[in-house]
Amino acid sequence: MVHIQLQLQDEHGAWLLSAGHFNLYLIRFVSCPYHSPTSLGALRSVSVGTMSDSEEDSRDRQLKVVLIGDGASGKTSLATRFAQEAFGKQYKQTIGLDFFLKRITLPGNLNVTLQVWDIGGQSIGGKMLDKYIYGAQGVLLVYDITNYQSFENLEDWLGMVKKVNEDSDVQPVVALVGNKTDLEHMRTVKADRHQRFCQENGTLSLFVSAKTGDSVSLCFQRVAADILGVKLTKAEMEQSQKVVRAELVDYPHDEDPSRQEANHSKVCCVQ
Ligand SMILES: Nc1nc2c(ncn2[C@@H]2O[C@H](COP(=O)(O)OP(=O)(O)OP(=O)(O)O)[C@@H](O)[C@H]2O)c(=O)[nH]1
Secondary structure, three states: OOOEEEEEEOOOOOEEEEEEEEOHHHHHHHOOOOOOHHHHOOOOEEEEEEOOHHHHHOOOEEEEEEEEOOOOOOHHHHHHHHHHOOOOOOOOOOOOEEEEEEEEEEOOOEEEEEEEEEEOHHHHHOOOHHHHHOOOOEEEEEEEOOOHHHHHOHHHHHHHHHHHOOOOOOOOEEEEEEEOHHHHHHOOOOHHHHHHHHHHHOOEEEEOOOOOOOOHHHHHHHHHHHHHOOOOOHHHHHHHHOOEEEEOOOOOOOOOHHHHHHHOOOEEEEO
């Protein structure tokens, strides 16, 4: 594939455009005299050159990853935990979709910008769902491990993904994501049921907690790596699985300090 580097400067030397990855037909379009003298008349230089493979490799890849699944399964929470390292206990239904961007680095210094499309659970019957899913290289099928219905309904969500991609040569990487693992004691979807779904549908298998952050980065890393054909080592996977959670409790200050020491616990959990 031919890549062209195109750079445009104005009369003061400011870059109007400096970009690569143009296919030849785009360059033809740029060289047409479509621009007005006022907007681009002051152009000082246009340089066109090819990019070497190493320059090309150092550029960010953009991947579209969509999160789908029933309402309240935790899609927004996952996206927020991943992109902003935050978690909100309050449920606020996503209407339509939300959009997040996050840059990650995969082994081999491969920079990847993930476009995370958080699709509202109520979109399942809507007209826009196929448009949201279209073009996604990665799909996270999210369910709540404490809600069996959210797992059962994934058949419908996956059906939609297959329908959107039925004419496509390249199929998206699909991952089954069991969320809310911090509520293990309330689990209603057995782990072997989860694994069977993965085997039957050829999906990646992930368990996460958006609340604690457990395995959330790993989840996105694995999907991105799989899309790009990058292999993550065991050490790399363990690294992105790690969670450091510290909870400091503010106790009243007027107690006897010796009693405070005996009665109060500070929670600091390193996983
Ligand atoms: N305990 C626990 N609660 C979670 C977790 N993830 C999400 N929640 C809670 O579950 C509720 C729903 O989370 P959302 O992220 O809004 O769910 P959603 O899938 O985006 O829902 P829709 O917008 O309706 O599609 C919220 O109250 C979250 O705080 C988790 O890992 N553990």
